[in-house]
Amino acid sequence: MKVLFLFGEICSGKSTYDPGAQYTRYTVSTAVRKIMQTDDRKLLQDSKHLDIHIANTICDDFWHYQHFVFDTEQTTPQYFVIDGIRQYSILEHIESYLKYNYPSLTLEYKWLEVDREERKRRFEARKDPKDTLSFEKAEKRDNELGLSELFSILKEQNKI
DSSP states (O other): OEEEEEEESTTSSGGGOOOSSOEEEEEHHHHHHHHHTOOOHHHHTOOGGGHHHHHHHHHHHHHHIIIIISOSTTTOOSEEEEEOOOOHHHHHHHHHHHHHHOTTOEEEEEEEOOOHHHHHHHHHHHOOTTOOSOHHHHHHHHHHHTHHHHHHHHHHTTOO
16 A cells, blocks of 8 residues: 655645545545544634644554554555645654554655646635635645645655
């Protein structure tokens, strides 16, 4: 099995990305919702200080998948996709956990690049009631969380 870290700005297509093989998708917002016990996107985006807690929750959830869901060859997907990481500290923690506990796993990284106008069009077209912020404010919050820094680090490390 491979772990695919999927990155991109808001409305870049992360939730619809298909790696072309059998996969299980895990979104970082699942962990954040579990920790913060809310679905309000504005509150969920105010989680920078919870980075290690978020990373630990993702690692714990991965452990549960490995031991209770992926227990046979038929139930083990080719890819475990983790999408929505916005902070390098979260990625770094998960990478360390996976490399130490599952050294045979292959880690892959993919950044979805979509121009700003198209992302804004998608944001406005989805008309999601959970979108309590404008596109501009949601985009700004992602960058405040560390998304642009994460992109720079991944690019420097030649992972994307």
